[in-house]
Amino acid sequence: MSVREQLAEVQARLPQGVRLVAVSKTHPAAAVREAYDAGQRDFGENKVQELVDKHSQLPSDIRWHMIGHLQRNKVKYIAPFVHMIHSADSVALLDEIQRQALRCNRVIPTLIEAHVAREETKSGMLPDHVAAFFAAGEHLRYTNIEFRGLMCMATYTDDRAQLAAEFQSLAALSREILRAAPQGSLPDFVELCMGMSADYDIAAQNGSTMVRVGSAIFGQRDYR
Numbered sequence: 564m565s566v567r568e569q570l571a572e573v574q575a576r577l578p579q580g581v582r583l584v585a586v587s588k589t590h591p592a593a594a595v596r597e598a599y600d601a602g603q604r605d606f607g608e609n610k611v612q613e614l615v616d617k618h619s620q621l622p623s624d625i626r627w628h629m630i631g632h633l634q635r636n637k638v639k640y641i642a643p644f645v646h647m648i649h650s651a652d653s654v655a656l657l658d659e660i661q662r663q664a665l666r667c668n669r670v671i672p673t674l675i676e677a678h679v680a681r682e683e684t685k686s687g688m689l690p691d692h693v694a695a696f697f698a699a700g701e702h703l704r705y706t707n708i709e710f711r712g713l714m715c716m717a718t719y720t721d722d723r724a725q726l727a728a729e730f731q732s733l734a735a736l737s738r739e740i741l742r743a744a745p746q747g748s749l750p751d752f753v754e755l756c757m758g759m760s761a762d763y764d765i766a767a768q769n770g771s772t773m774v775r776v777g778s779a780i781f782g783q784r785d786y787r
């Protein structure tokens with residue numbers, strides 16, 4: 564099947580209101596172009612260099628999402644144009660996003676990556692740490708970051724019950740944050756970015772507002 568057909572199939576399976584981020588990492592600009600021509604505008608990459616390269620080669624109305632682990636010293640390369648950073652996983656990284664956003668005179672929409680997976684290898688801030696951060700109002704220091712919600716990477720498993728439980732715990736963490744944060748301080752904290760090719764249906768059933776789907780659209784990745 565073509566990228567266009569696979570994109571249409573994924574979109575048809577997503578409930579209304581769930582935003583699709585097409586994860587184009589490792590695929591050439593031509594593949595992004597094919598999805599773009601079919602109407603897709605949100606694309607996700609997990610490496611800064613690839614994100615910067617594709618941004619320079621492709622139409623300027625594409626909304627680029629940084630979804631992978633982000634090193635502090637590379638924030639400056641994407642700060643001028645990135646649509647959303649999904650993978651803020653430390654206070655030190657938030658400090659750098661704030662610094663670079665200020666330099667660019669931008670407010671950068673950002674998600675906190677929370678570690679809700681049972682698997683120990685996954686990245687992200689511990690849920691208790693995230694909850695305490697917002698309850699203490701620490702987010703109010705970041706004038707150039709718009710806190711838009713939470714993101715998670717689920718455990719790599721085909722146990723659907725476990726995946727559902729992990730997605731539910733991200734949704735519960737979001738509710739807890741909204742309850743505990745200073746009143747009115749998180750007006751845009753609405754996103755739950757969870758779900759990938761293998762599990763976006765389960766994520767959507769459990770409150771996902773945004774899914775990151777790569778191989779189901781672009782085919783298998785070819786890592787050399």
Ligand SMILES: *Cc1c(COP(=O)(O)O)cnc(C)c1O
Nearest residue numbers: 586609630759760775776777778
């Ligand atoms: C690669 C990647 C995805 C997409 O994975 P698929 O299984 O190909 O859909 C989603 N999120 C992140 C953070 C990724 O790195």
